[in-house]
Amino acid sequence: MTAHSLHLDHLVISARTLDEGTQYVADTLGVAPAGGGAHPLMRTHNRLLNLWGGVYLEVIAVDPQAAVPADGAAPRARLFALDDPATHARLEKGPYLSHWVARVDRPKRLAVWQTQYPQRIAPIVSMTRGDFTWGLSVPDDGAFPTWLGVGDGVLPSLIQWDTPLHPSAVLPETDVALKALKAFHPQAEALAAQLHWLGAAHLLALQHTQGAAALVAEFETPDGLRTLK
Numbered sequence: 001m002t003a004h005s006l007h008l009d010h011l012v013i014s015a016r017t018l019d020e021g022t023q024y025v026a027d028t029l030g031v032a033p034a035g036g037g038a039h040p041l042m043r044t045h046n047r048l049l050n051l052w053g054g055v056y057l058e059v060i061a062v063d064p065q066a067a068v069p070a071d072g073a074a075p076r077a078r079l080f081a082l083d084d085p086a087t088h089a090r091l092e093k094g095p096y097l098s099h100w101v102a103r104v105d106r107p108k109r110l111a112v113w114q115t116q117y118p119q120r121i122a123p124i125v126s127m128t129r130g131d132f133t134w135g136l137s138v139p140d141d142g143a144f145p146t147w148l149g150v151g152d153g154v155l156p157s158l159i160q161w162d163t164p165l166h167p168s169a170v171l172p173e174t175d176v177a178l179k180a181l182k183a184f185h186p187q188a189e190a191l192a193a194q195l196h197w198l199g200a201a202h203l204l205a206l207q208h209t210q211g212a213a214a215l216v217a218e219f220e221t222p223d224g225l226r227t228l229k
Contacts, residue, residue, distance in 0.1 A: 005199030008181070009103035009159050010048075010167075011217055012080060013059045013228065014087065015095035018047055021059035024095040025049060028226050029219055031174050033059050037129045038066065042079050046129075050171035051178050051219075057228075059095070077142030079125075081153075084143065097215045097228045099144060100181060101136075102156040102200045110135050110160035120147065120197065121158060133162040147194035152213035154183045154191050156200055179218040179225070184209035 015021025018036075026032035033047035036058075043066035049057040062082055069075055080099050081087045090096065104110045114121040114137065122137040122145055137145065137158040145155040181204050185191055188208040195201040216229040 005108075006102040006104060006156075006158075006203065008055050008178075008203045009101045010056045010058050011097060011178070011181070011228075012099040012101065013057065013095050014080060014082065014091060014098040015059055015061045016091045018045060018059060018061050021061060021095040022047055025057065025059060025228070028228055029176050030221055030223055030226075031176060033057060035171065038063055039079075039127055039129055040066065041076070041125070041127055043067075043075060044078055044082060048167060048171055049176070050168055050174050051176055052174075053177065054166060054168045055178055056168045056171060077140070079136070079138045079142055079157075081143050097217055099153040100156050100204070100215065101159050102198070102203060104158055104160045106160070110137070110158055120194070121145075124158075124160075131163065132167065135160045135162070148190050150185070150187045150190050152185060153215060154185050154204075154206070154213055155194055156198070156203075158198075175222050177220045179220050180205060182207065182216045182218070183214070184211070184216070185213045186210060 013021050022032050033049040036047040038045040043063050044060055045063040046058050046060045051057060077083050111124045114124050122139040124135045125138045127134055127136055144151040144153045145157055183204050183206045186209055188206050192206055219226045
């Protein structure tokens with residue numbers, strides 16, 4: 001991969017419910033996510049907030065109305081570690097910035113890239129929401145992407161849109177712009193190597209910490225600088 005080959009697609013706020021996540025974003029940024037829809041395969045749903053520069057913010061939660069497989073088969077694990085007990089415990093304290101997604105633009109084909117490097121890129125899952133279709137890298141167990149056993153939401157999932165319009169093109173415009181995306185991790189060196197290989201190192205300011213892994217996003221808003229974490 002060459003440097004600067006990927007683009008920031010969207011940020012992920014995990015929440016117990018969409019209402020809780022929406023309120024967290026509205027209280028912090030001064031504008032509430034809206035719209036969105038359901039992801040039938042993952043049994044999740046979301047609301048979205050447009051940001052400047054073709055990037056958006058996603059609030060995601062387990063969809064209590066999602067249907068189970070009609071054939072009686074066990075449903076697959078939800079994405080973004082939403083089935084993980086550790087995530088459930090974290091969400092008891094409130095919504096948080098859990099993850100981010102980097103976009104692979106055509107003509108490169110994400111599914112082919114994954115088959116070439118299956119140890120570095122999780123399987124590509126075909127997903128839908130309304131009229132939108134896309135491929136997303138999702139480990140079979142629904143966990144966050146890892147490298148050398150390390151991840152914690154700091155490494156991005158990879159996405160490639162199949163539909164001509166990106167969600168940001170149809171979302172209402174806002175006066176909110178992402179200023180910086182930062183990550184802190186006790187094994188930052190290992191993660192930095194994978195980010196560089198992916199061509200995504202320029203999208204994230206990664207720092208070593210002795211504490212727990214964390215993501216922090218800073219935004220310019222009409223009311224000044226605001227932070228989601």
